[in-house]
Amino acid sequence: MSWNEEWAAAATCKQSRPDELFVRGAEQHKAKVVCAGCPVRAECLAEALDNRIEWGVWGGMTERERRAVLRKRPNVTSWRALLAAAKEAHLGTSSVTA
Template sequence: MVVQAYWSEQAACRDTHADALFADAATQKRAKILCTACPVRIDCLTEALDNRMEFGVWGGMTERERRALLRRQPHVTSWRPLIERPQPAAHRSSAGRGL
């Protein structure tokens, strides 16, 4: 039997100190860059949105960006279908934008 590893074990930030992900705006920009090529970015962002994570960079979005998204769509309870849905080209420039 093959045991599936938890998504965070595959994250690009798995060896990054937590202070880099839960810090000021300048440091958050560096964390977002790390998220860009992360193989589990969608899993990470989905977890943050579904669980209303208040702090840190998750899946390429800061807490401010996630709060704005949650305010725009307060009734969404499962974000994965929206995140995985292909976005128009104008909305692909940033993680989660256009949702």
């Protein structure tokens, strides 16, 4: 499976109500379950990291988790490129372009 440019249309959460994904505390764990089997989890996470989205669960990560990732890798200029390359390596394909 290659990088999905139209990832939002394929997202598992598109069937959910937005208020189920933009929650606080323990409710975030329930929201992350929605992401667990999503086919476009990496694309969603890249969107949140590249755009510094500060609220909600995106790509299976809470805002706190995303902030931690951003602090650990402050020099990444394109999370989309990084995650696309990782997805390509994991899947053993060469059809992904960043």
